[in-house]
Amino acid sequence: MRKLSVFLLLPVFLSLVGTAGPRTPESDRAALAALEKTWLEARNAAALAPILASDFVHPVASGDFLTRQQILYWLAHHPPPPDLHRKLDGMTIRLYGDTGIITGTVVTSDSDGELRRSVFTDVFVFRSGRWQAVNAQENAVVGKPPG
DSSP states (O other), X not given: OHHHHXXXXXXXXXXXXXXXXXXXXXXXXXXXXXXXXXXXXXXXXXXXXXXEEEXXXXXXXXXXXXXXXXXXHHHHXXXXXXXXXXEEEEEEEEXXXXXXXXXXXXXXXXXXXXXXXXXXXEEEEEETTEEEEEEEEEEEOOSSOOO
C-alpha cells in the first residue's frame, strides 16, 4: 500500500517542485492535468493545500469570494462523504506563458446514483518554480440531462 501511495503522489510532487529539464508546453500540460486530477480527488485539506496559491480566490453563487484559507477550513471540517465520486468529463488546458487555464466538466455521483454536472474554469500561474491555482469558478449545469 505504501508503494502505491508514493506512485500516486509522484506526478503531483513533480508538478510542485518542477523538473530538472526545461519546461515545455507538453510538460506544463502534464503537470497541470496531474494537479487538476489531484484537486478533483482531494478529500482533505492536506491534499488540496499545496495546489492553492496563497492569493487563491473562488467566486461563488452567493456573491462571496472565498479565499484559500476559507476553502481549506471548509474541507477540513466538512470532508466529502466516502460514497461521493467525481470524474472529469472533458478537460481543455490552454497555456499563455506562465499562465494555464483549464476548463471542463465534472460529473458527480453518489451511492443513490444521482448524477450532477458542473462546468469549471481553473486558472494556474507558474511562480516560485511550480504551478499554483490562483482562481477557480464552477457552475452547476441545469436543464440538461447528464450524459
